[in-house]
Amino acid sequence: MTVNVRFFAIARQTVGEREVEVELKEGSTVQSLWEALLKRFPRLHPMSGSLKLAVNWDYVQPEAVLCDGDEVAVIPPVSGG
Amino acid sequence: MFQMVEEPLDIQAVVKHVSDPAAGAVVTFVGTVRDHARGKRVLSLEYEAYPEMAERMLQRIHEEIRARWDVCKIAVVHRMGRLQVGEVSVVIAVSSAHREEAFKACRYAIDRTKEMVPIWKKEVYEDGECWIGEGGG
Numbered sequence: 001m002t003v004n005v006r007f008f009a010i011a012r013q014t015v016g017e018r019e020v021e022v023e024l025k026e027g028s029t030v031q032s033l034w035e036a037l038l039k040r041f042p043r044l045h046p047m048s049g050s051l052k053l054a055v056n057w058d059y060v061q062p063e064a065v066l067c068d069g070d071e072v073a074v075i076p077p078v079s080g081g
Numbered sequence: 082m083f084q085m086v087e088e089p090l091d092i093q094a095v096v097k098h099v100s101d102p103a104a105g106a107v108v109t110f111v112g113t114v115r116d117h118a119r120g121k122r123v124l125s126l127e128y129e130a131y132p133e134m135a136e137r138m139l140q141r142i143h144e145e146i147r148a149r150w151d152v153c154k155i156a157v158v159h160r161m162g163r164l165q166v167g168e169v170s171v172v173i174a175v176s177s178a179h180r181e182e183a184f185k186a187c188r189y190a191i192d193r194t195k196e197m198v199p200i201w202k203k204e205v206y207e208d209g210e211c212w213i214g215e216g217g218g
Contacts, residue, residue, distance in 0.1 A: 008131050009201035010212040050214065054199070057134040073131055073199070077214025080128070080135075080159060080200030081112050081171055081191060 001026055001068035003033065011051060011074045015041045024066060030055065031062035033072060050077050082156040083139035085130050085200075090160055095172040099154035104176035108183040110191045112171040114164050118213075121206045128161045128170065131199040135159075138198045142190055146175075149189070150182040157190060159200060170202075 006019050022036055030053050038044055044051070052059055054073040055066065066072070082098050092111060099107055114126050143155055153176040160170050173190045177183040194200075203212050 006131070008199065009129055009203070010214070013212070054131075054134055057137045059197075073134065075131070075199055076201065076212065078195070078197065078199055079202045079213040080130075080198050081195040 001028075001066070003066055003068070003070045003072050005033075005037065006071065006073045008073065008075060010047065010076045011044065014043050014047065022072075026068075028066050029062065030060055030064045030066060030072075033066060034062065037074070044074075047076070051075065082158065083136055083143070084158045085132055085135060085161050086158060087160070087162050090158055090169045090172050092169065092172050095156050095158050095174045098156045099174045099176040101153040101176050103178055104153045104183075105178050106180035106183045107174060107176045108180070108187040109175075110171070110173040110187050111169055112191070114166050114168050114170055116166045118204055119211075121204075123166065123204050123206060125166065125205045126164045126170065127203040127205065127210075128159070128164065129201050129203075130159070130161055134199050139194070142193045142198070145193065146186045146189060150177070150186045152177040152182050152186050155186065155190065157194065159194075159198075 002021050007015050052075040054075055055070050116123055139157055156174045158172050175183045175187045203210050
């Protein structure tokens with residue numbers, strides 16, 4: 001299956017991409033996607049503790065299971081206001 | 082009303098949006114661009130959002146407020162793009178029958194916005210720029 005991953009703010013600047021597609025095994029979790037992203041973009045490592053992931057426009061836990069076509073977002077610490 | 086807009090914010094229009102015959106109070110919060118941060122002189126700010134998710138999170142904050150206080154109307158409008166010092170970055174307005182609920186709900190709305198809505202700001206200095214996060218804003 002394929003999920004679409006969007007990057008924002010410092011995460012976008014760090015990986016140099018707005019959006020990438022990632023191939024995963026059926027039933028993969030957010031945690032396994034995250035490990036795949038760190039492998040593909042090692043520059044994310046230093047900030048990995050502060051990044052959150054969202055799936056289909058809501059924050060998720062690492063054990064959440066992904067589905068084909070999901071929109072995943074890499075969310076750095078927010079700073080609106 | 083929950084919006085992210087590129088153009089300068091009209092405070093009066095946001096206040097008008099929460100006007101309600103049942104309201105005896107309107108409390109507003111106006112966030113503005115400050116000329117200093119982290120010991121540096123700030124020239125401008127750049128805001129970026131994940132709009133689809135930001136709208137959903139603002140809707141959630143609205144629901145959280147309604148579950149806690151008896152308010153009439155709530156409006157949150159956030160500016161995007163590049164802002165100069167002194168410009169308005171966010172306007173929140175809450176109306177309620179009595180002032181206490183509006184004060185509490187308005188405070189809650191800006192605190193939760195800063196905590197969970199996917200909006201980011203970059204500070205631009207004379208000698209560089211920096212994405213802000215983790216309560217640094």
